[in-house]
Structures are given as structure tokens and as C-alpha cells.
Amino acid sequence: MAEDNRRVSVHKIQKDFYMIKAEDTSIKYFEGLWEIPEGVTYNSYVLIGDEGSAVFDTVSRGFTKEFIEVLKSLIDVKDVKFVVVHHMEPDHSGALPELIKELNQAAEVLGHPLTGRLIESLYGLKPRFRPVKDGEVVKLGQHKLTFIHTPWLHWPETMLTYVEDLKYLVTCDVFGAYSIPKHVEIDVNQLPTEYEYFMRKYFANVIGYYRENILKNLNKLKQLNLRVEAIAPSHGSILKGENVLEKALTLYESWAKAEALDSKVTVVYTSMYGYVERVVEYIVKALSENGVNANVFKFTSYERSNVSDLLGEVLTSKLVIVASATYDADLFPLTTYILELIVKKTNAEKPLILLTVYGWGDIASNKAKELISKSKYKIVRNYGINGLVKDKDYVELNKLIKEIIELVRG
Amino acid sequence: MAEDNRRVSVHKIQKDFYMIKAEDTSIKYFEGLWEIPEGVTYNSYVLIGDEGSAVFDTVSRGFTKEFIEVLKSLIDVKDVKFVVVHHMEPDHSGALPELIKELNQAAEVLGHPLTGRLIESLYGLKPRFRPVKDGEVVKLGQHKLTFIHTPWLHWPETMLTYVEDLKYLVTCDVFGAYSIPKHVEIDVNQLPTEYEYFMRKYFANVIGYYRENILKNLNKLKQLNLRVEAIAPSHGSILKGENVLEKALTLYESWAKAEALDSKVTVVYTSMYGYVERVVEYIVKALSENGVNANVFKFTSYERSNVSDLLGEVLTSKLVIVASATYDADLFPLTTYILELIVKKTNAEKPLILLTVYGWGDIASNKAKELISKSKYKIVRNYGINGLVKDKDYVELNKLIKEIIELVRG
Known part of the structure; x- marks a missing residue:
């Protein structure tokens, strides 16, 4: 100093x-x-x-x-x-x-x-x-x-x-x-x-x-x-x-009580090569076009958001979206770190959407669900994508976007 | 970019x-x-x-x-x-x-x-x-x-x-x-x-x-x-x-095989307010005076070492020393993150010394031991310090320093 x-x-x-x-x-x-x-x-x-x-x-x-x-x-x-x-x-x-x-x-x-x-x-x-x-x-x-x-x-x-x-x-x-x-x-x-x-x-x-x-x-x-x-x-x-x-x-x-502010959505994602990032960007853009502005926290090869700010934002969110990469047949290590802090520091009966991208099998989802199940958070939707977003994934993501809009407006 | x-x-x-x-x-x-x-x-x-x-x-x-x-x-x-x-x-x-x-x-x-x-x-x-x-x-x-x-x-x-x-x-x-x-x-x-x-x-x-x-x-x-x-x-x-x-x-x-290089010691520590840091500095100084130069990786309020470099150094170490703060009745979150990566990425039958500093109870040691027990690492010594290093702690630390010198020279 x-x-x-x-x-x-x-x-x-x-x-x-x-x-x-x-x-x-x-x-x-x-x-x-x-x-x-x-x-x-x-x-x-x-x-x-x-x-x-x-x-x-x-x-x-x-x-x-x-x-x-x-x-x-x-x-x-x-x-x-x-x-x-x-x-x-x-x-x-x-x-x-x-x-x-x-x-x-x-x-x-x-x-x-x-x-x-x-x-x-x-x-x-x-x-x-x-x-x-x-x-x-x-x-x-x-x-x-x-x-x-x-x-x-x-x-x-x-x-x-x-x-x-x-x-x-x-x-x-x-x-x-x-x-x-x-x-x-x-x-x-x-x-x-x-x-x-x-x-x-x-x-x-x-x-x-x-x-x-x-x-x-x-x-x-x-x-x-x-x-x-x-x-x-x-x-x-x-x-x-x-x-x-x-x-x-x-x-x-x-x-x-971690009370939600009106229609506040916080998204946190980890992305190794941009696959998770593109999923998140697709969702965030669609939400924005429908008047829902999400707070986005990213952990990528080029940038890391502050975990400190993330926790403050999650605390008053109506919905939390966690999107993660898969790594070494496990949840991406930084996702584990962040998710453990979220459930420990802001443990509340909030809806949480869990998205993963995987190459071989969706082990990341299982690990994340296990971790979240020990908290009060409720997983309202869980979707895993095998690599690039395909047509069938877009159908599911579009449904998801509608659900999010209903959820945050409801 | x-x-x-x-x-x-x-x-x-x-x-x-x-x-x-x-x-x-x-x-x-x-x-x-x-x-x-x-x-x-x-x-x-x-x-x-x-x-x-x-x-x-x-x-x-x-x-x-x-x-x-x-x-x-x-x-x-x-x-x-x-x-x-x-x-x-x-x-x-x-x-x-x-x-x-x-x-x-x-x-x-x-x-x-x-x-x-x-x-x-x-x-x-x-x-x-x-x-x-x-x-x-x-x-x-x-x-x-x-x-x-x-x-x-x-x-x-x-x-x-x-x-x-x-x-x-x-x-x-x-x-x-x-x-x-x-x-x-x-x-x-x-x-x-x-x-x-x-x-x-x-x-x-x-x-x-x-x-x-x-x-x-x-x-x-x-x-x-x-x-x-x-x-x-x-x-x-x-x-x-x-x-x-x-x-x-x-x-x-x-x-x-994570084979050890001669007398290579790697120390990683997390410290909130300098208590763990002072313990580590005491040990590292004594080792240095005895010709054992440890690689030190620190995670404090003012500085974070690279986890990437740490893993490369741990891989060929003869002894790994992990020193951690206690946090929210648990192991310090960054210690958990780092320790999980160490046991996953460099899992080997290496001796490991576990040191903790606590205010109320040494829960951090128990959590760390549980995590390490799932790996091949062998905890050869575990010592918890209640706050500041006292006379009785110095006696134990001095014994520990002798053991480390014997271990890395043996």
C-alpha cells in the first residue's frame, strides 16, 4: 500500500x-x-x-x-x-x-x-x-x-x-x-x-x-x-x-429475505470458446426486445466480471439464469465457485434457470442441480445444448424466452 | 481483441x-x-x-x-x-x-x-x-x-x-x-x-x-x-x-506421474487479514535460512497469484503446503476452489501440510481434510492456529519447520 x-x-x-x-x-x-x-x-x-x-x-x-x-x-x-x-x-x-x-x-x-x-x-x-x-x-x-x-x-x-x-x-x-x-x-x-x-x-x-x-x-x-x-x-x-x-x-x-425487485433478471455465465456466450446473447437480446433488461455477468477467456457485484445483483433479482460450460467431465470450475457463493450468500426461494453446453454428455447439469438442490433456489427450467445451437435448440430457447417474460412480468 | x-x-x-x-x-x-x-x-x-x-x-x-x-x-x-x-x-x-x-x-x-x-x-x-x-x-x-x-x-x-x-x-x-x-x-x-x-x-x-x-x-x-x-x-x-x-x-x-524434483516445496495460502500470511512468512523465512527455497503463491486482499502457474509448480513439488483462512464457518472459498483444482489436476501421492487459522473453531481443517481425502495426496501434518501465533504455536511451527527440512532433504 x-x-x-x-x-x-x-x-x-x-x-x-x-x-x-x-x-x-x-x-x-x-x-x-x-x-x-x-x-x-x-x-x-x-x-x-x-x-x-x-x-x-x-x-x-x-x-x-x-x-x-x-x-x-x-x-x-x-x-x-x-x-x-x-x-x-x-x-x-x-x-x-x-x-x-x-x-x-x-x-x-x-x-x-x-x-x-x-x-x-x-x-x-x-x-x-x-x-x-x-x-x-x-x-x-x-x-x-x-x-x-x-x-x-x-x-x-x-x-x-x-x-x-x-x-x-x-x-x-x-x-x-x-x-x-x-x-x-x-x-x-x-x-x-x-x-x-x-x-x-x-x-x-x-x-x-x-x-x-x-x-x-x-x-x-x-x-x-x-x-x-x-x-x-x-x-x-x-x-x-x-x-x-x-x-x-x-x-x-x-x-x-432476498426480496425481488420488479422484473429484475440476472444472468451469470462461464464460456470457454463462446458457445455458452452465444446462447446467452441470443436470450438477452430477445428479452431486451421485449422490454426485459437483464444484468449480465460473464466469465470468459477475455473477461471476468466481479463476483462481488454479481452477488449484490442476484440478491434482489426475480429470476437468476446460470449458464455454464462443461469441463473435464464436470461443471466448469468457476461455475462451481460462483454457484456455491450464490447459494450461500443469497439463499432464497428464487426461480433459477440452468443452461449448459456440453460436448459428450450433460454432466454439468447434474452437478449444478446437485449443488442447487441443497439450497432454497428452485430450478424452473434446465436445458442442455450439445455444442452449437441447432434448430431444435432454437425452438426450446424461444419457448424459454417466452416463459422468462411471463415469469418476470407475472 | x-x-x-x-x-x-x-x-x-x-x-x-x-x-x-x-x-x-x-x-x-x-x-x-x-x-x-x-x-x-x-x-x-x-x-x-x-x-x-x-x-x-x-x-x-x-x-x-x-x-x-x-x-x-x-x-x-x-x-x-x-x-x-x-x-x-x-x-x-x-x-x-x-x-x-x-x-x-x-x-x-x-x-x-x-x-x-x-x-x-x-x-x-x-x-x-x-x-x-x-x-x-x-x-x-x-x-x-x-x-x-x-x-x-x-x-x-x-x-x-x-x-x-x-x-x-x-x-x-x-x-x-x-x-x-x-x-x-x-x-x-x-x-x-x-x-x-x-x-x-x-x-x-x-x-x-x-x-x-x-x-x-x-x-x-x-x-x-x-x-x-x-x-x-x-x-x-x-x-x-x-x-x-x-x-x-x-x-x-x-x-x-507428478514426479518430484529435488527438495521442491510449493506453498499456497489464502489470507483475509494477514494472519495466515504471517504464519507462512515465518515458515518460508526459516526454510530459506536452511537452504530450502519455497515457491509461494498468495491470495490476499491486495494480490492474487496465478492458479495456472501454481498447478505447474505443484506438479513437480516434493511437498505442498496449503495454508488457509476460515470463512463463514467453512474453508475460505478461494481455498476450496484452488484445492479442488490441485487434487484434480495434479493428483499424486505427494505429502501435503495443511495449516489453518481460525477465530472460533477449526472447521476449515475438517473441510480441507475431507476434500483432500478423496485424492492421493497424503496429509503429513495438520495444524490449526487460533488467531495470532502464540508461544505454543511457535513451538509447533518450529517442529514443523524441522520436519519439512528433513522431508525435502530425505
Whole structure:
């Protein structure tokens, strides 16, 4: 990572409350998996009280030096009373060891009871750790912090903090987004399409697997009836606007249920020599002529789409079309990789159409069906083509195209 | 693909025998899977006889126009008597449809009996096809062509041609290599290290899965006692030199058996936040200090090695070390992808060391062991680390390092 890519800045959000934002433009694969050319931010928050400050989470390890410098420009670190750890994943806890070194002896690290063990296993440190209970209230001078456990959203130790007097909910990964947004705050009622896209992409990639736990935790949050004026996540912008929590919960609920948007079709295909590609192009063109515009993700000899973006798009699709080559008497290896991620990260009762091209026998279909059968996805049509599309195949593809149009319009 | 990347050239190899070489510098993933920054060539061959010519294979579809032009600059296509199809994979048969259009009515397409069916399924064409038997001899004027079936090396219809009078063996994929070599011919007894690397990489990627069939076909070729002065493959350079066939067979036999080179260690790791990376770096540094230099392939947030190169290196390794992160209560998805390719493409009784890093439980090890247990690989050591490397882990890692040194020196 180049030095000049380590931009860390401080932003006053309101009286006593600051965001320290690290902008990561060097990272290529978030979590080592997800392509993010849009980059990502790691947001830490600082709350200043009459009798000391609280720091909520930190940033990724590569930004440690700059983070500590910026923090010191804002407060005297010896005045930190609490370091609140919402989540131990290293993109947020990376600067924790250096921060702990700088703390006053009396300062406490607050977190879910499991967090202490993780600080020791991930960093070999035993700071003055105080486990906080679900619903526990801790005072920081004039400020009142309520901790809300959100187990398995998306680690066992994840929790949120409600700052009652400010009406701020500090949420770490929850309600976060990829990208390096221009604005520190964003109105949830006027969410730019692009920002919602990055929020959904992040959701599908990082926490999509935990959808049952997400729904449980969303219900829990609803029932708490918190008065929330802003949501401060650790990736992306602060969410504000009327009914911000309700709006954010509604978005997350629809994503956790993988609810379909009107007539949205996503196609993903792997093609070795263009055979699968020509089948897909034929279908996509016909759909387009009938007013159905499919999102197409391709994995060919010349190009690979981002699996990260694919998952975000699949999540809200009404129909998913998977078209694959056959390889070494098996499903094409990249299809297996992608399909396993689709069923794991976006598992839902969605219709799926499976198309294959084969030379000798349609083994790819059988392998794909086996893989999909372990998920909630429903294969509504499966068609295998032996090499080039022939007249009889066109008859079947034309039927299929009609079915797709009925399905997405129905 | 840019127009100026479609370089197709003709090379006189000896009296009556020419190579038409297409250089593909645009392709990123050979077979849609294998990263080849070194590029690849598609070689077609032309044999000119007293009473007409033979064309052996063609090139990839994207080079069709240029291929036909170059062919026409060499011969009158109406004089082509035979088109010999050794293998129907589209990187060699891509220009076949256009070539067939240009042929004289009397010209015949010769191939394995299964090839006719494939020409129809892949191109929807029924040319004047003549199936040739294993060992069948066909005369082209003064030249004598003997066809040798090599089933499942690496498709069911693959075959070779022995041009007896020239002592040339035309082999299509067999003995081919990636890269765009400067020289049309290369001495097998002075094979440049880099060329052998690309030949082995190609072997592991494209035909490695068919090792049992490779060995059968190598034995068959040995027993034919052909007098061969040159091997003309469809990727890379023509192989020449004393005992060229014996040398090439020996190389292929050792690769088909995945024979280990002295003390060669290959390490592949996936790392989300640097934990696995630090374990690997510790081991690799200690090995290096003891004179064991490991090949390291990494899949991190900032970098991904080529899976294609990895497979070529694993093939001749004495020991393979796989180190992986844990993800969503499972093996890290990229580790699964890579490990499945390793056991499929280089399946051999090699020792393998499995290292994992986990936060909650070492599920990754169990998943990896299950996957490896279906192969011939032998897990000689398996060690899981909970987060950061602690003192007790260093004790184990130091033992492991000693074991590795003994193993690779033994």
C-alpha cells in the first residue's frame, strides 16, 4: 500500500461526536474475496464527554499510524475512558493494539463478553476489559451509552451502541456500504442509487450468509423502539433523515429475505470458446426486445466480471439464469465457485434457470442441480445444448424466452 | 481483441512442410480458466505433396480471416486434398468452418471416427468426412501419413499424425506449451528453463486431469518405435534434437506421474487479514535460512497469484503446503476452489501440510481434510492456529519447520 493512499481524516458530526475515516483505495479484494474498485472506508467514532472520551472501534491495521496521529490531533488519548469494540473483525480492530498502548491505565475496553477472548487470540493482548451485557447502560459524563448485543450479525460477539442523548446508533458493519462517499452524511430518504447499490453489495458479500440472524436482530431492534436520528456505521456514510432507523431496517429486512425487485433478471455465465456466450446473447437480446433488461455477468477467456457485484445483483433479482460450460467431465470450475457463493450468500426461494453446453454428455447439469438442490433456489427450467445451437435448440430457447417474460412480468 | 493483436505468420519448416502460427496476446484466461500473461500460439501445419496438400488443424476462431489469407498466400486452397483434424477443441478447429467453405468438392476431412459427429455438433457442418482407423496409412502424393489414435489425451477423439518420409510427428495439444516463443524450432536437449516451465504449466492446466490416459498413450507411442526427427505441436515451438521423441516422452511420463524434483516445496495460502500470511512468512523465512527455497503463491486482499502457474509448480513439488483462512464457518472459498483444482489436476501421492487459522473453531481443517481425502495426496501434518501465533504455536511451527527440512532433504 502506497503511503499517499493512507488518507485518514477527522469529521465533526455534531457537538461532542466525531468520525475518524480511513479511506482504502489500495485494497483489491475485501475480506480477500470481494472485488471493490470503488474502495472502502473504515470509520472509527469519538464521543467526547465531561469526564473523558469514548472511542468506538478503530480502523484496518495498515492505517494504524495515521489513525493514532489523527486521534491525537482531536483529543488527548490519556483522556480516553472507554474503547468500545462492536466487532473484532480486523478491518475495525486493526489499530486496537496501538490504541491500547497509548491509553491511560484506568481506561477500559468495553465489548460483548466474547470480545475479551478475541482480543487475546487475535492480538495476544489482555487489556483492562469490561464485558457489557445486552441492554447494559454505561455513562460517559453527560452521555448515556446503551449496548445492544446483535449475535451473529455477523460474528458471535457483534453489538451496537445507542447514544441516547444524541439519538445516535453506532452500528459498525450493520448498515455500512462499500465505496468512498463524498459526503460524510447521507439522507436515507434520498439514498443515491449508487450508494444503495454499494450498501446492498456489501450486505450480500459480507453478511448475506447470516440472514436468519439478521432477521432476528432486526426484530429485536424494532421492538426496542429507539428514537434514532442517525446511524453511524464503520463503512461508508452516516445515515440520517426522517425515520432513519425504520427505513434502514426495511431495506435490511428486504435484503435478508432476498426480496425481488420488479422484473429484475440476472444472468451469470462461464464460456470457454463462446458457445455458452452465444446462447446467452441470443436470450438477452430477445428479452431486451421485449422490454426485459437483464444484468449480465460473464466469465470468459477475455473477461471476468466481479463476483462481488454479481452477488449484490442476484440478491434482489426475480429470476437468476446460470449458464455454464462443461469441463473435464464436470461443471466448469468457476461455475462451481460462483454457484456455491450464490447459494450461500443469497439463499432464497428464487426461480433459477440452468443452461449448459456440453460436448459428450450433460454432466454439468447434474452437478449444478446437485449443488442447487441443497439450497432454497428452485430450478424452473434446465436445458442442455450439445455444442452449437441447432434448430431444435432454437425452438426450446424461444419457448424459454417466452416463459422468462411471463415469469418476470407475472 | 484488437485487430493488430491478430498476428498470423507462415514459417517454412523444411521442404514441403510449413507452420502457420497465430499469436494470441489478448487472451487472459486459456480455456476460460488459466491466466497466461505469456500468451499462446495456435499452430496449424501444411504439407505440400505432388498431388495436393494437407492442412493439419487450424487456429482459434478469432484468427480465422488472417489464417485463411495466410494459407492462400502459401497454397491454392482448391489444391487441398486433406484437412486432418487431430483434436476438435475450438482453439484448433475454430477456423475449420471457413476452411471447409473454401475447399474443393473432392477434399476430405480426416479424423478419428468420433470427429465427424463433433464437427456437426460444434459447427453444424457435414463436410466430406473420412474417419481414419488407428494405425491407418493415407498417402498424399510422395508423403505417407500414419494416424495414431490417442484417446482421452485429452478428448475422446484426439489423434496424432506421423509423416513417415519427413519423420515428423504432428501432435496438436500433446507436447505443446504456452507462450509466444521467439524460435519456431527448439532443441529438446537444450530446452530453455522458461520453455520447459510453460510446457509443464500447459500440461498441468490442460491435460493433467487425464494422467492415466496419458501414461497409456505414452506407452503406446513407445511401442510403435517410430523414427521421429521432430515433433510439431499446435501450441509453442517445434521440438527437435537427438532422441526427440524419447526425451519428450520422458518429460511427459514424469509429469503424468507428478514426479518430484529435488527438495521442491510449493506453498499456497489464502489470507483475509494477514494472519495466515504471517504464519507462512515465518515458515518460508526459516526454510530459506536452511537452504530450502519455497515457491509461494498468495491470495490476499491486495494480490492474487496465478492458479495456472501454481498447478505447474505443484506438479513437480516434493511437498505442498496449503495454508488457509476460515470463512463463514467453512474453508475460505478461494481455498476450496484452488484445492479442488490441485487434487484434480495434479493428483499424486505427494505429502501435503495443511495449516489453518481460525477465530472460533477449526472447521476449515475438517473441510480441507475431507476434500483432500478423496485424492492421493497424503496429509503429513495438520495444524490449526487460533488467531495470532502464540508461544505454543511457535513451538509447533518450529517442529514443523524441522520436519519439512528433513522431508525435502530425505
